[in-house]
Amino acid sequence: MKKIILMVAAVATLALTSCNEKATAKIDDANLAAVANNEQTMGDFPKMTFEQSVYDFGTVAEGTEVVHEFKFKNTGKSALIVVNATGSCGCTVPTWSKDPIAPGEEGTMLVKFNTNGKPNAQTKTVTIKANTESGTETITIKGNVTPKAQPATAVQALPNSQ
Numbered sequence: 001m002k003k004i005i006l007m008v009a010a011v012a013t014l015a016l017t018s019c020n021e022k023a024t025a026k027i028d029d030a031n032l033a034a035v036a037n038n039e040q041t042m043g044d045f046p047k048m049t050f051e052q053s054v055y056d057f058g059t060v061a062e063g064t065e066v067v068h069e070f071k072f073k074n075t076g077k078s079a080l081i082v083v084n085a086t087g088s089c090g091c092t093v094p095t096w097s098k099d100p101i102a103p104g105e106e107g108t109m110l111v112k113f114n115t116n117g118k119p120n121a122q123t124k125t126v127t128i129k130a131n132t133e134s135g136t137e138t139i140t141i142k143g144n145v146t147p148k149a150q151p152a153t154a155v156q157a158l159p160n161s162q
Helices: 002-026 027-042
Strands: 048-049 054-061 065-074 082-087 092-096 104-112 118-128 136-146
Touching: 002 092, 027 082, 048 136, 065 136, 082 092, 092 118, 104 118, 104 136
Parallel strands: 054 136
Antiparallel strands: 048 065, 065 104, 082 118, 092 104, 118 136
């Protein structure tokens, strides 16, 4: 058992050493020049400009699935990459293209909101992680959900105790 533990430790040490050597080899004049060039162009971020960042779906019946496509344009100077998008709860699900969006090009973020179990006024947000200057963008979907009619409960008559 001790031999196995020693062998695992030796392999792990060798792997860490070789990773460090590879990392050091990757730092060269060309890479340093590229980093310096990036620092000079730090103002050239992509910019995600939405046609509308808030969508009001009005009033819908509970159980309805609300779907809205948010359109945006990359008004920045470099390619826009959406890394992730998450809804404020599990009932709000965004989907988007994973392809980079060139400057001047347009993209979409499709948001689906399941109103089941979500009666009354609702406001849900989608947080978008992208390579924009701020790193995050937010869009909102809101409206009113009419609750499902509750089934009438039977009232049992109590016997007259006279």
